[in-house]
Amino acid sequence: MRLYFEKCVLDTDRRELRRGERPVPVQPQVFDLLVHLIENRDRVVTKDDLLEAVWNGRIVSESTLISRINAARRAIGDDGEQQRLIRTIARKGVRFVGEVEKRQAVASSSLPIEGAPEPPAATMALVDRPSIAVLPFTNMSGDTEHDFFVDGITEDLITALSRIRQFLVIARNATLRYKRELPDIREITATLGVRYVVEGSVRRDAGRVRVSAQLLDGGTGNHVWAERFDRKLDDIFAIQDEIAREIAGQIEPELGRAEYERTKATPPENLGAWELFHRGMALIAQRTRDGNAEARRVLERSLALDSGFAPAHAAIAWSQAEDLFFCYAAHDPKDILDRARRAVVLDDRDALSHLALAWGLTFDRQPESAVNAAKRAIALNPSFAHAYAILGRLLIQSGRCDEGIRQAEWALRLSPFAPSARQYLNVLAVGYLYLGNDAKAVEFARESIHSFDTWAQHMIITSALGHLGDHEGAKHEIRETRKHRPDFSITQVLRDYVVFDATCLDRLLAGLRKAGVAETSKLGLTSRRS
Structure with missing residues (x-):
């Protein structure tokens, strides 16, 4: 569903917001808050309503709630002084007061604005968060009866990657045009406004299946990662799910490394919150005392840009916990736990935040609660390899x-x-x-x-x-x-x-x-x- 108001289009299926001709990066909680306000624009939405809809009933501070409302206003070109679209009703709550038109989404690589020309493909802007498109996998078997299995692999992979909150995954309807004809990768990324592309093929023969997949950098056309998966075809749907999870599990760290390589020569002051976060995670992945210390400095820069950015809080807690585990530096376990809990409150659906909580609970000597937190991280992102290792x-x-x-x-x-x-x-x-x-x-x-x-x-x-x-x-x-x-x-x-x-x-x-x-x-x- 697409929601049109002023110069904005909110696509609830693709979880994308555009203002004018440009995509607007929006945190998941801010997006959910905006959708809830628009869908309930016929009434005043109370604080309790927002807590239930956006935070699943969890209690958050007044400052966090105000921060998210202000972020929603900024995303749609509003502010707290004018309140043209999101109006605060004293002692009651907030209400969306703009005129909204609903339309069903259609397959398209962009979100057209009412009365505005379609933006040229080559000028499609990239969002701050790393973005990825999964192209329809190719059926190499020569039998169209196998198309359903190939399409299932593509759909399951999109679903698996979409559960990794650190990346923006383009919806499948935007890539269907490439099922029969595949132009140059750089043309595809320019058209879709993404940074990376996954493509692959499926071959079935005599009760076995081989799936090949590769991750490409849209800016250069270079391969970032490639792998082949061979399976015996017992339960078709279980195999689809298993292969999709394995591909997503291998792509996630490769994307993190690629983002670090892409931005490492850029001064930190020129990077956005998401880019700083990925740089920090790459430094943590070095598993060194100096890497963790530098990661925290980078992540604090990310939080200076967005103090409510849950993954950055989670990553800081993670780095502190690893310092303790490997005896790199001393930290107060209570500080680690408090930081991780704050991340979960900010975004209860972020798998990294729950895994950081598992670390914090470990050093607080609460093993059962730590196990539950790790399991919650896996439930949110079944391809999160490190969560399985921590649970193990x-x-x-x-x-x-x-x-x-x-x-x-x-x-x-x-x-x-x-x-x-x-x-x-x-x-x-x-x-x-x-x-x-x-x-x-x-x-x-x-x-x-x-x-x-x-x-x-x-x-x-x-x-x-x-x-x-x-x-x-x-x-x-x-x-x-x-x-x-x-x-x-x-x-x-x-x-x-x-x-x-x-x-x-x-x-x-x-x-x-x-x-x-x-x-x-x-x-x-x-x-x-x-």
Whole structure:
């Protein structure tokens, strides 16, 4: 449905707003608030109405509510002084007072304005948020009866990508024109006003299916990512869903990296809130002390542009939690939890915010609540590989090792080439250590170290080698661990490594003691973090 008012068009199906000939970037909550006001323009909408419609009944501060209303006004060219379209009714609420015309949406690459000429394709402006179009996948089987399966893959992929709130995904009706004829990629991105394009093909033969997909940079036409997926055709609809989730899971980190590469040479003061957010996330993905510190500086710039930007709050909490986990720097766990909770209040449907909350609850020693927060992140974005890995770690540290290992394995399957994928291997290593499969724990932890070397992996290897009776190997790993943690000791592990299940903790410590790890550090460093 399209809603026309003044010089604006609000497309509720594509979740897009245009003012004049330009798309207007709008945060999800602001968009929802605007739609609710327009759809209920025949009455005054109270604060309670907005809380129920936009925040699912959650209580938010008065300043947050006012901030969202003002953002909605700015998006449609209104302001708090004139109140031409959104009017505040003293002590009652707010009401949309503009004239609105409803029309059914039709397939189009742009949102035409009543009485205005269609903007030239080449001048379609890009929105601040990274945007992506999924082109209809090509049926390579030569049998039109398979078209339904190919179309299903395309639709499921659009749905999966749309659940990643950090990206704007163009609706399928805007790309149907390219099903039979495919012009140059740069022409497509200019026409649709997107930055990236996904295209692919499907081939079915003798009970098997092969899906090839690639992600292209619309500005250069260069490949950002490509992969092939082979499956046995048992349950067609389950296979469609599974392949779509895997493609989305692999595309998400690649888009993040591409955005970082695209903007890294641009001074921060010239970037928007979304671009700064993606730069911050790329810095966090480095998993280093300096990367996390620089990420927070970048993310604070993002919040200076939009103080209610939930993903930036969530990313700051995430970076602080990883500092604690890897012993990079000290932070108050309460501050992490408060920041994550604020992100969730600002946007309850943002998966990253719920995953940051899971981190915060971890360090607040609330394992059940942390597990629920991670599950909520997955429900919001089923392709979020890191959420599966964090859930896996939480389950393993709670003694539910088999469940946790399955979650970590799925994270690796969803996103095997993500910057954090090697970290997922260490989650598996911990699970196998607790289950008594020490050889496998050593194997996975050592593989993780190749590209992600922290004290935690060496500590796990030390414990596993202690159980295996490999004293020489254990001595070597103790030395390696102390390169990261000079105060490595039983006391330091108890302080810095979060384990919820007593049996798991006992096995970890027993292995460390067998390996010869001292009870306390002789360096007198147990009270500070390196």
